[in-house]
Amino acid sequence: MSSRTRHPAGRVAMVSEHASPLAALGGPDAGGQNVYVAQVARQLARRGHRVTVYTRRDSADLPDRVTLDDGVQVVHVPAGPPAPVPKDELLPHMSEFGDFLARQWSLDPPDVVHAHFWMSGLAALAGARELGIPVVQTYHALGTVKKRYQGASDTSPPQRLAIEEAVGHDCARIIATCSDEVAELKAMGLDEDRISIVPCGVDPDQFRPAPRIRPAGARKRLLSVGRLVPRKGFDRAIRALAGIPGAELVVAGGPGAGLLGADPEARRLAAIAAEYGVADRVTLLGGVGRDRMPALMADADLVLSLPRYEPFGIVPLEAMACATPVVATAVGGQLDTVVDGTTGVLVPADEDHDLGPVVRALLADPERLARYGAAGRRRVLTHYTWDRVADGVAAVYGAVSSIPSLSGVVR
Structure with missing residues (x-):
């Protein structure tokens, strides 16, 4: 399926509580997840789907809603103070985040919800549970791995591991980004049959070979x-x-x-x-x-x-x-x-x-x-083009939702 092919619109909600697709990269909590959410949302929108990304309001100056050039809607969710908060301190505000989603989705329910990061999964499930909306989960990073490597210096909330496991059991399907993550998820007791691998990607038109600009003889x-x-x-x-x-x-x-x-x-x-x-x-x-x-x-x-x-x-x-x-x-x-x-x-x-x-x-x-x-x-x-990533994500959505244009074989 090509990004140039138009299909009947489906309604896709993405929840990315700390990683806004609008954020500048390089900060302590801004990186690959921001890029992934922005790129997949854009690819799906270009295929004709109505995509809304829900992310936490971290500034009082932000508008309630921003519409990107490709039609993606970014909604700034009031959950916690309208100021920067380290992601490891956001858990107490996820109940408010989930309540906001429930109110929004009761009026305009999406066909499928895609949660990014474990706290987003918690909020997304809270918002979708009573409405019967399927939730797809991508962790982007796992607390089990972080705890293993950081030990006592891990600043994650102590509830993280239990919540990650619960989210994995309660969601409709899990998207892992690599085979190593699948092994970690299986070790958590999650069913491999409900896990699909869809990697992250890169824009090969933006990142492409170019002539060297350093002078001859440079280091x-x-x-x-x-x-x-x-x-x-x-x-x-x-x-x-x-x-x-x-x-x-x-x-x-x-x-x-x-x-x-x-x-x-x-x-x-x-x-x-x-x-x-x-x-x-x-x-x-x-x-x-x-x-x-x-x-x-x-x-x-x-x-x-x-x-x-x-x-x-x-x-x-x-x-x-x-x-x-x-x-x-x-x-x-x-x-x-x-x-x-x-x-x-x-x-x-x-x-x-x-x-x-x-x-x-x-x-x-x-x-x-x-x-x-x-x-x-x-x-x-x-x-690893974003078009191929979107193919994989759309196939997973189709496996758990009734959107005809997203149905397909999960790879």
Whole structure:
């Protein structure tokens, strides 16, 4: 099914309590989920469906409703204070969120609800339960994984694990983004027959190969992208740089460049660079707009995606779409997206593993880099466009709802 094909309209409600499709990326709670919700909503709207995204009002200045160019409606739900609240502190406001959804849907019920993140699932089920509306759940990240890797430093509410499991049992179907997540869901006691894998995606027209803009003879450039949080592994990339002479590392993410001096993680990374004697070869760019990111990725020799754990990870896909090879830790969705020895190299998440030899060998072999880059671009076009993601999501909707245009075989 192509995004250019028009169908009878279905009514789709998406619930994304902390990740608005309108949010600027790079903040502590803004990342891949925002992109996923925005892109899938737009793809479905372009197919003729009426799509409404419900997200929490985090500013008194926001209008009640915003209509995007493609017809997607974004509703700002009054739940908690109209101000930024860290997502780990939002649980007490989900009852108010669910009550709002119930009132809205009793007047104008959607055909299917798609909840994004565990708290959205809680609110969506509360809003849909009495009306008999099917709820599809995408977790985007699981508390079991976060607890395993963060331990005592995990700031999630203590009820998270129990609520995630309950949401999984009560929803009509679960969409997992990768095979690793399916294993985690099965370990939670959830029925594999009710789980479908639909990955995240990338826009290959936005992220595409482009000529290098660095001058001839410039240092080889390594690029790491993501939120400035310890689990993203930027510190590991900095330490590895000490054994990669002639290369520089650019880190894109976090607050604006002018605010990096006040950011704890940025200060920690700068201190590590100084400790390892590579401060003159490490650049922290701060937050980079989506309009600048494709050129930044296309200009890199190699993208390093080194999270300690990662529910999915869009960064490798964006790099591959730009025909830039990837060195990625063998975790989460990266196990599915990066084909070791074909589109890049998978390395252990163990921080004691020395990245230097792997990166040095790649940088010394331009033909191999070019081959990996071309293969990565082909893989994205075959499996990971947002159009293909929307195909998979629509098939899941069709399996649980009566919308004729969304019915189909769940892959």
